[in-house]
Amino acid sequence: MRAHRRIRLLLYDFTRGGLGTPEHDEVQRHLAGCASCRRELDGLRQILSHLPATPPDPAADRPPDFWRELLDAVERQLPPPPIHAPRFLQFVAFIDDITGPVRRPSLALGAVALLVISGVVSWQLLRHEPPPPVARTTVAPSTAPPAVTSRSADTRVQDYLRKSRILLVGIANMPTRKDEPLDLKPEREASRALVREARYLRQQDIDPRSERLMKDMEKVLITLSNIREQTAFPELAIIRGGIERENLLFKIRITETLYDRITDAGQHEQP
Amino acid sequence: MPAAEEQHLLQEAKEGSHDAYRRLVERHMRQAYNVAYGFVHDRDSARDIVQDALARAFVALPTFRGDAEFGTWLHRIVMNLSLNHIRSTTAKAKREVPVTGATEPGHDHEPERHSTEVQAHIERALHELPTLQRAVVTLRHIEGMSTKQVSAILHCSEGTVKTHLSRGLTKLRSKLAFLQEDAL
Numbered sequence: 001m002r003a004h005r006r007i008r009l010l011l012y013d014f015t016r017g018g019l020g021t022p023e024h025d026e027v028q029r030h031l032a033g034c035a036s037c038r039r040e041l042d043g044l045r046q047i048l049s050h051l052p053a054t055p056p057d058p059a060a061d062r063p064p065d066f067w068r069e070l071l072d073a074v075e076r077q078l079p080p081p082p083i084h085a086p087r088f089l090q091f092v093a094f095i096d097d098i099t100g101p102v103r104r105p106s107l108a109l110g111a112v113a114l115l116v117i118s119g120v121v122s123w124q125l126l127r128h129e130p131p132p133p134v135a136r137t138t139v140a141p142s143t144a145p146p147a148v149t150s151r152s153a154d155t156r157v158q159d160y161l162r163k164s165r166i167l168l169v170g171i172a173n174m175p176t177r178k179d180e181p182l183d184l185k186p187e188r189e190a191s192r193a194l195v196r197e198a199r200y201l202r203q204q205d206i207d208p209r210s211e212r213l214m215k216d217m218e219k220v221l222i223t224l225s226n227i228r229e230q231t232a233f234p235e236l237a238i239i240r241g242g243i244e245r246e247n248l249l250f251k252i253r254i255t256e257t258l259y260d261r262i263t264d265a266g267q268h269e270q271p
Numbered sequence: 272m273p274a275a276e277e278q279h280l281l282q283e284a285k286e287g288s289h290d291a292y293r294r295l296v297e298r299h300m301r302q303a304y305n306v307a308y309g310f311v312h313d314r315d316s317a318r319d320i321v322q323d324a325l326a327r328a329f330v331a332l333p334t335f336r337g338d339a340e341f342g343t344w345l346h347r348i349v350m351n352l353s354l355n356h357i358r359s360t361t362a363k364a365k366r367e368v369p370v371t372g373a374t375e376p377g378h379d380h381e382p383e384r385h386s387t388e389v390q391a392h393i394e395r396a397l398h399e400l401p402t403l404q405r406a407v408v409t410l411r412h413i414e415g416m417s418t419k420q421v422s423a424i425l426h427c428s429e430g431t432v433k434t435h436l437s438r439g440l441t442k443l444r445s446k447l448a449f450l451q452e453d454a455l
Contacts, residue, residue: 009433012411012440013418047444050393051412058308058317059301067300070322071293077326078289 003030007037011044118253153204158259160197161210164217165252167191168243171224174236184227191224213255216246281341285332292332296325299342302414303349309409310353312394320356324349339423347424350410354402396446404439411436 007030013019014027031038167190198214220242243249283291300321307317328348335344397405410421422429
């Protein structure tokens with residue numbers, strides 16, 4: 001019985017010439033001595049004679065417009081392509097773009113206006129409030145990364161502020177192009193590094209203003225660290241909203257100004 | 272399309288390039304249409320199924336690991352959507368199969384009309400097959416795919432494909448017995 005069942009499963013390929021020599025011979029031998037399977041084969045041949053002998057090609061009679069319209073319709077259904085992001089290092093070039101030769105007057109004008117307003121406001125604040133003391137801390141060798149153990153905490157805070165400013169300015173001004181993929185890997189890596197650095201610095205004895213700023217920055221940086229590239233459009237908008245809501249660029253600039261003053265004062269005190 | 276070129280387009284499409292995806296599916300959409308048509312026997316429905324399948328495939332591309340060929344993967348999506356379409360319209364489809372004049376097949380002396388009627392009977396018989404048997408008969412016999420390709424699309428063994436093909440053809444033979452008698 002098992003032999004009949006096995007042979008009947010091979011009959012289709014037998015009729016189509018799709019069996020290898022050993023199986024073909026096996027089927028022929030079986031058919032020679034089995035009337036039941038011969039009847040099965042005859043029946044199969046009859047039904048196959050009614051089915052299309054060659055594969056039909058309904059696609060063949062469709063006009064070229066049909067396929068073009070189909071692809072257009074599909075494309076309209078697709079989610080928007082991710083946008084291309086400049087590499088982290090290109091942020092610096094981007095800043096140079098708007099601070100160097102004026103190739104984009106409106107952008108450069110906006111940046112200048114922002115700097116002027118920041119300067120006026122920070123001057124007003126600093127005139128009435130003495131800058132908070134910035135603690136000069138000793139970096140614990142056991143927790144600091146080996147490569148920077150010799151750097152003081154305030155230098156590292158300044159470095160953190162500079163990198164954060166560059167990163168956030170880049171994100172806030174990131175050009176979006178519909179037809180280019182978005183690659184935020186460098187930005188994600190930079191954000192992770194900044195989050196790690198902030199967590200380390202907040203354990204040190206740094207000034208309260210910087211500590212508050214790092215806390216405000218953390219949520220935005222973590223969101224950026226975990227951004228998913230496939231859904232970058234909405235998440236990028238969230239990050240930009242966070243930068244604007246928390247007024248992070250302004251706070252960074254103010255804190256940087258304080259550190260600049262301290263650095264200048266320190267240099268003047270030196271003999 | 273060379274495998275390397277297809278891989279390149281696939282990678283770009285995975286990264287979200289519409290243009291790469293368009294070029295990629297241009298090579299597969301005709302067979303995808305034929306597969307869909309083989310199931311639903313309706314041009315508009317086949318077009319809708321292919322359009323839906325291509326849109327879904329793009330969204331699902333990040334999950335495509337390349338275990339099978341892209342074409343096989345796409346045909347599987349087309350087949351699933353076709354079967355869903357058939358399930359949702361089975362009763363209607365049965366009613367709509369053109370059986371006019373089918374009561375007396377063979378008594379019509381116009382060869383062209385007779386051929387159309389025979390085709391209608393075959394389509395109806397195919398529609399009445401259980402889902403898997405219909406899928407195997409359509410892909411294996413009508414579309415001319417190999418047992419291995421069909422097993423990849425249906426995610427089953429080659430033995431299972433052969434079993435469903437054998438059973439499906441036996442049922443077709445039973446349903447279309449009158450055609451055989453007529454032919455004799």
